[in-house]
Amino acid sequence: MNTYDVVICGGGVIGASVAYFLSRQRDLKIALVDYKYPGNASRASAGGLWSMGESTGLGCGVILFKTLSKQMEESATGKTPEMKPHIMPEPFFDMAMMSNAMYPSLYKELLEKHNVDFKLERTGLKFVMFDQYDRLYAEQIAAAVPNRQEHVRWVTQEELRAEEPQISPEAIGAMEFDCDHQINPYRLNEAYLEAARQNGVELYLNTKVTGVERTGNKVTAVKTEQGQLNCKLMVNAAGAWAETICKLATGYALPVFPVKGQVVITEKLPKMLNGCLTTSDCYIAQKDNGEILIGSTTEECGFDTSNNIQYIKELSMGALKSIPALKEMNIKRCWSGLRPGSPDELPIIGPVPGVKGYLNACGHFRTGMLTSAITGKILDELVRGQPTCVDIKPFSYERFLNDEGKMIGAYHLETAL
Ligand SMILES: Cc1cc2nc3c(=O)[nH]c(=O)nc-3n(C[C@H](O)[C@H](O)[C@H](O)COP(=O)(O)OP(=O)(O)OC[C@H]3O[C@@H](n4cnc5c(N)ncnc54)[C@H](O)[C@@H]3O)c2cc1C
Numbered sequence: 001m002n003t004y005d006v007v008i009c010g011g012g013v014i015g016a017s018v019a020y021f022l023s024r025q026r027d028l029k030i031a032l033v034d035y036k037y038p039g040n041a042s043r044a045s046a047g048g049l050w051s052m053g054e055s056t057g058l059g060c061g062v063i064l065f066k067t068l069s070k071q072m073e074e075s076a077t078g079k080t081p082e083m084k085p086h087i088m089p090e091p092f093f094d095m096a097m098m099s100n101a102m103y104p105s106l107y108k109e110l111l112e113k114h115n116v117d118f119k120l121e122r123t124g125l126k127f128v129m130f131d132q133y134d135r136l137y138a139e140q141i142a143a144a145v146p147n148r149q150e151h152v153r154w155v156t157q158e159e160l161r162a163e164e165p166q167i168s169p170e171a172i173g174a175m176e177f178d179c180d181h182q183i184n185p186y187r188l189n190e191a192y193l194e195a196a197r198q199n200g201v202e203l204y205l206n207t208k209v210t211g212v213e214r215t216g217n218k219v220t221a222v223k224t225e226q227g228q229l230n231c232k233l234m235v236n237a238a239g240a241w242a243e244t245i246c247k248l249a250t251g252y253a254l255p256v257f258p259v260k261g262q263v264v265i266t267e268k269l270p271k272m273l274n275g276c277l278t279t280s281d282c283y284i285a286q287k288d289n290g291e292i293l294i295g296s297t298t299e300e301c302g303f304d305t306s307n308n309i310q311y312i313k314e315l316s317m318g319a320l321k322s323i324p325a326l327k328e329m330n331i332k333r334c335w336s337g338l339r340p341g342s343p344d345e346l347p348i349i350g351p352v353p354g355v356k357g358y359l360n361a362c363g364h365f366r367t368g369m370l371t372s373a374i375t376g377k378i379l380d381e382l383v384r385g386q387p388t389c390v391d392i393k394p395f396s397y398e399r400f401l402n403d404e405g406k407m408i409g410a411y412h413l414e415t416a417l
Contacts, residue, residue, distance in 0.1 A: 015237030016192035021376030023199035044337020047185035051100035052177035057086030099374035125180035219357035242362035258338035281318025
């Protein structure tokens with residue numbers, strides 16, 4: 001029978017990062033189990049390392065912004081609509097910035113030690129403005145991050161044209177976060193997995209976790225389609241499916257749910273964009289292989305992974321508004337993925353009270369690529385009983401419990417709109 005120190009359930013970017021960070025010292029016997037459920041978020045991702053952008057509601061948060069703007073237009077106040085950026089809480093902001101800062105050295109380490117290249121590109125993230133409402137929104141975002149002004153760069157219309165000649169002349173300028181970059185999401189996931197494999201992690205791929213064995217209040221084994229894996233500790237990194245794994249392991253509920261994102265990608269094109277762009281309609285990123293990725297919707301519709309013409313058209317039209325030349329290009333593919341959502345949009349990291357041998361690493365919603373590095377580091381620290389580099393209290397399971405230890409009902413902001 002196979003016996004491990006740690007069994008990781010889920011091999012998306014989070015499970016893979018945890019496997020890599022835990023295996024760096026090569027002193028633990030580790031297994032990673034992954035079954036390819038359709039909708040794996042890591043394969044669907046845009047690969048943005050948008051720590052400032054996503055923490056202030058840009059990037060993927062643009063759909064939220066658009067919905068808010070529409071509501072305001074429709075309100076019959078007759079006043080200038082009050083636009084509120086969707087600023088994430090400070091502990092998340094800090095964590096996102098710390099994780100982002102880890103990528104240059106992680107890139108070097110994975111390339112030099114393991115010969116894997118996740119294509120880190122220094123791009124910046126520009127919020128492209130088309131009217132005074134966009135400008136007002138951008139100004140509110142900039143004002144909401146007074147301590148991080150060194151990363152905010154205002155780009156005039158002329159500068160924008162010089163830096164990104166393909167952007168529509170209708171654009172009036174941009175606000176750039178110069179620290180936000182991009183990677184190739186498949187390659188990042190594969191890089192962590194391959195480096196973990198080289199460090200001795202045993203990979204059970206295309207294998208389902210079917211059960212968890214507990215002795216008293218302690219997890220003792222993970223049951224899989226390839227047999228039972230005895231363990232001292234299991235890590236739940238099952239993405240949008242994390243609730244099932246948590247219930248199997250602890251008997252308790254976990255408020256993680258799928259949030260669908262649809263994406264459109266063009267054929268491979270010569271270099272058209274120098275940086276990543278976000279607008280009030282969509283985000284646009286040219287990837288390392290030349291494809292231009294246009295994303296993405298934010299939909300709560302269970303585990304459905306279909307694409308529909310209405311949303312694909314809206315995203316495409318949004319991209320055309322910014323980059324008119326895309327009119328001549330072919331769409332190569334559309335897809336959708338299931339983000340692991342949590343009620344307050346923050347990841348869920350660490351133990352479940354009263355259960356030994358179990359740790360959560362889930363609920364990373366729209367920033368799992370960005371926060372995978374710090375999550376791997378934190379899990380390594382937790383497994384080794386060391387102080388964590390980030391206070392994990394804001395990301396604890398306990399935040400969902402009331403004084404009686406019962407789960408607090410909570411709502412998800414996008415759903416509430
Ligand atoms: C359209 C879209 C765009 C995005 N863009 C960005 C971006 O630009 N930047 C960013 O930082 N983040 C982005 N994200 C978010 C990011 O992709 C996710 O937060 C991240 O991929 C979550 O990783 P994960 O490992 O938790 O989940 P997943 O990648 O979904 O992996 C979980 C894995 O667990 C497996 N699993 C589940 N149950 C079992 C079981 N019983 N047995 C075995 N295996 C199991 C699943 O099959 C899956 O492979 C985006 C997401 C989407 C959908």
